[in-house]
Amino acid sequence: MISIPINILLVDDEKDFVEMLSLRLTEKKESVFLANNGKECLEIIEKESIDVIILDLKMPGMDGIQTLKKIKAKSPLIEVIMLTGHGTAETAVDGMKLGAFDYLLKPCDFDTLVQKLNAARKRKEDQEERIRQAEAKLLLRRSGVI
């Protein structure tokens, strides 16, 4: 079965981490974009069609939660999986209340990460599908078919 790659955006100030994880995901035939801070992340989601963002919570400058708020304000349909390296599970839970899909503790188990990526993409697709159907209904109603 050919799987359609997930467009993933990795956001972390640890350049080596971003690079290694992206190589690994690319090896698994996903399509990966990289950002080293919140600002870059917001620039990329403007230009690219991103499905899922893997977002480190602890970054200098704009931190994970601030970035998350801006992502959700700009593109609420993009799913966000948060990464935390220092036990701030509370912050991660706060993030989920702000609309993040889930969180993982660093270093994370790759299989779990892949599972969550797939689940996040599915939620995004389901949501988009519902929107399409709602739009279609709306069009039909407007054009007087129903």
Place this chain on the structure above:
Amino acid sequence: MESSKLLIVDDEENFRNAIVRRLKKRGHALIEADCAESALMSMAKESIDVIVSDIKMPGMDGLSLLAQIKSQYPDCEVILLTGHANATDGVSGIKQGAFDYLSKPISLDHLINKINHAREKISRRKAEEQEALFKESIKHKMIATERLASLGTLSAGVAHEINNPLAIINEACGWMQTILASDQMKSIPRKNDLDKALSKIETSIVRARNITHHLLQFSRKPDNIISDVNMDLLITETIQFLSKELEKKNIHISVQNQSNPVVIGSDPSQIRQVLLNLLTNAIHASFPDEFIEIFISYKKNGVCLEIKDYGEGIPPENLNTVFEPFFTTKAPGEGTGLGLFVIKGIVENLKGTISLTSQLGRGTQFSIYFPCLYQKE
């Protein structure tokens, strides 16, 4: 103090009888002795706090008796009685540790006064000793708390600093494994060796990660989310969670409830973690086909748990260290040595207590108490 008696030592029977009779009339509990030797025998049998002794006695004299008492019963006070021309004996008695001396003939009121003063001195000294002990224990606790606090800060820092490079190693290793598993790499030379090395790296990452995650758990002071705790249910859930491990060793857990369940307020998820950890330990310690017993008893304002296994037990020299961080008897890589340390932190965070007794080869019993944390109305 009231149960301790006076001891009157004098070889002159008439004098002794007179004092004893009059002191008894005033309500003093006392014992008499006609010589130093019999005085020492009485002291071995009875609880005595103040000794009134004549100095001039045949056989062992009052001063030798004083020396004996001071070396054997340092908590006692001695009042010496001297002949009226013999103040020097009394003075040398005080130098040797007597409370005071009185010259014969003595006034009873004077004597009673001295006895009371001696008793005050004893109780003052006891209070001071207790205070010193208390201060010492507080000091110990403070040192321990400080150490833990700095360990908490340190561990959070270490965990953060280690987790990030660890995550990089983890992804790099996973990447290499993925590459090696691809078709183009199928027939490279010594592929097995590379696979083997990578899998060692992978398991070592997991091992290091377990340590950092445990440390983070400790350093993170979770906000207690207080709600109704149904201890019976929590235990049932935990046992279910561990059912595979239990089956593997064919271990049965019997839960005995010694009183009617009372709902207490505490943090169920933290208690669940305590149960999970203690039961896992108990399973590891148990021999196959054994029992683990859990006793629940509800108190007026909390719940007591006892978790008893019949496993290996803990050697006495380790009893004091099991709660310390990084203490483990498991093989390297199997235990982080943080389990009980974290558990103790959780229990104390929930204002509870945890203690254990163990006999080598007979098993270990943990007693935990969780108080109800609902504010009293």
